[in-house]
Amino acid sequence: MEATGYRLIADEGELREAAARVSAAEYVGLDVETTALSPLDGRLRLLQLATPGGTFVVDLFGVGSLEPLRGVLEGGPVKVAHNSKFEYSFLKHECGIAVSPIFDTMLTSQLIAGGERGLSHSLEEVVRRYLGRELDKTVRAEDWSGDLSRRQLEYAARDAAVLLPLHGKLRRVLREEKLEYVARIEFAAVPSLAEMELAGIRLDRRRWRELERVVRERRDRVARELEAQLPQPEGVLPLEGLGPGINLNSPGQVIEAFRALGLDLPDTREWTLMRVDHPAAKLLLEYRELQKKLGTYLETYPDYIHPGTGRIHASFAQCRVPTGRLACSHPNIQQIPHEDEFRSCFVAGEGYLFVIADYSQIELRILAEVSGDEGFVRAFRQGEDLHRVTAATMFGVPMEEVTGEQRSAAKRINFGLAYGRGAQSLSAQLGTDEERARELIDEYFASYPKVQRYLQGAAEKALRQRTLRTLSGRVRKFGDTSGLDRKARSALRREAMNFPIQGSSADIAKLAMIHMRRELEGLDARLVNSIHDEFVVECREEIAGEVAERVRRSMLRAGETLLRRVPVEVEVAISPEWRK
Structure with a gap:
């Protein structure tokens, strides 16, 4: 190794030598540097592998192929990474390498925190919290697509090397906190989530735009009906096609309008309006719902269709919420309205079908x-x-x-x-x-x-x-x-009542994803969406029946792992669209 503690690997011969050295380790720090934040938009530049004897920094622009490392990355030592879904996604997409086994220091930090608010789980914060060290991350924002400076290489090597002592500390805390079993579930679910994000889901843009037109017409009709019910504030003229003259997002204006109707509202929350026996209250609820559908979904989701794949590739976070339920963003395809008119816009590819499975009252x-x-x-x-x-x-x-x-x-x-x-x-x-x-x-x-x-x-x-x-x-x-x-x-009591139930449901869902990935291996079938206790798998038409049975089997096995007194039931449907 060089004096700086890392060795730069730039050709295939050096890579084979590095593979032999790394394979002898029990734990290996794994990190990558990339030219973009998504494997669909950028490339792997560096792969860093840290061992107790030193760190190898592999320049992929130089070596070209990581094939000599496939055996090490797909088996062998435990790969310790921070936010391993990122490393897994790039290596899977660009090199066809499925990293395993994994120990994720970010997920571990989140599990140990147990939902404690205000804690950051970035690598620099976790290192500071558990090792008392400071990491300089300013280099991260530099350009990684051209010639790399010594400073960049040293930064990359340090990020991988620090994972080994961090792993040692976090592994002890996991054991002390009796979190080893749930950590194994989280680590094993990483490949399923990464591959689901890479697969993406297809949105029929034409149907979606037509639905947007229909919902906008409904909203405008309801707005006119609501306008006829509510008195206008003094000096404010209604704007044609844009709803009532009052600001429906202003609680004060809404309360004042209802007071003019002889109705005193304590607030304008949904459950308050639901109990008001007046057409204006029902119309206001309907108006808000239609406006939300337009602003949150219909007007924005086509912007997320990737130009290269023609699909939406949402981002899923495993442990962002205390219950362990998946959180989804960019966009949140878990919260698509349940109505068939929305879900039918998500369609399987040509020659493919969706297998849609969910737990019954889990x-x-x-x-x-x-x-x-x-x-x-x-x-x-x-x-x-x-x-x-x-x-x-x-x-x-x-x-x-x-x-x-x-x-x-x-x-x-x-x-x-x-x-x-x-x-x-x-x-x-x-x-x-x-x-x-x-x-x-x-x-x-x-x-x-x-x-x-x-x-x-x-x-x-x-x-x-x-x-x-x-x-x-x-x-x-x-x-x-x-x-x-x-x-x-009172809020804490409500959360406490629900946490073991919703959290256990999340545990079962992740176990199901793990089993499903193994059951579907070798088949032209892939998970494309997960909505808490519901899964959407896209597969070739001719194997849809077999895939449905394998998905059902995976989900039953996951439920029966944690539920001993109560039977588990799974409902499965096959459809060209995301609806049963």
Whole structure:
């Protein structure tokens, strides 16, 4: 090695020698430098591999091919990387190399933090927090496509080398915090997420633009109807085609307009408006919903279609939220409206079909599992309609006499209480007053007493012990709760009730992605979207049936890994569009 602690590799002979040296290590720091932030827009420039004996910096513009390193990167030593999805994506896209096994220091830092707010998980911050060192990252913004300076090479080598001591420290903390199992899930899910981002999903631009036109017409019609209901503020003239003259985003103006109608609103939030018995309130809710669909989705999503692939390649983050649910951005294709008119715009490629699979009531099954409530567990074991069973018990009627309205109320309560909702929120959803909502909640808990004990116990544990865990051991840390006011305390209790349920659902979903990737290996099939407990796989038409069965098998296996008392059910459909 050179005096600076790294060796620059610029030809195939040196690369083979480096491969032999690296393969003997147990852990290898892995980092890359690239000419852009996406493998679809840029190239790999450097690959850095750090061993206890020194660091190899491979100049891909010089060596051309990483084939001599394939065995090391696809097996052998554990590759330690910070945000390994980035390294995996570039190596997979440009070289066809699937990095394994992985230890990700960023994901580890996020797991250990347990949702603690305000913490950065950048490499420089994690190194500062756990090693007490300072990293100079100013070189990162320089041009990596031309001749590289010694300063750039040393920077690249340092970023890889620091991963080894960081790994040693984080591995000990993982063990102390009993997070090793959930960390293995997160590390193993990295390839699935990286490959899903690379695959992308196809949006039919023509259908989308037509839908935009239709929704804009609906919005303008509703705006005119709303304008006829609301008095205009003094001195303000309505603008034709742009809705009412008042600013619908101004709570003050909306409250003033409703006061002129004889309606005093405490605020303009959705659940407040839902309880107002006046056409203007319903029109305002509809107007806002249509405006959101236009501004958030219809007007912006075509801009995300990549010119080279013709697909949308969204970005998924594994541990950005405390529950471990995937977060999606650029754009958020997890939050596409459920209506068929939206989802049917996402289409499989020519000669391909979508296999669309989701878990049946997975969060309620998890609630049955963790609470052990006999009524809940029995309903799932006997394959009964849980919402109908709940309605029959709550309203004291035979199952066959449960009305649609009663079942709908039971469904909202089933899901609402699993999310820690109280009487105020549920009353808005049910279209009733808070007193009646509270009565229904009491009747519900009388039917499922262990569910109540579990939810209240989770909330008290969060306040008292300040930590909760999912079925896989994922931890949520709540910090000092002693100084919380009533509002903050209530919010924490709601979060605590939901965390083990939603977090366990996230654990199951990631296990499903891991199994799915292995099941689909060698087939012309790939995961193109994940919406919490729903998966969209694109595959050749002629193998759609086989793929559907493999996806189902993967999901059942994942659910059964964590749920022991309650059976798991998966619903699968095959379609040329993203709709069942």
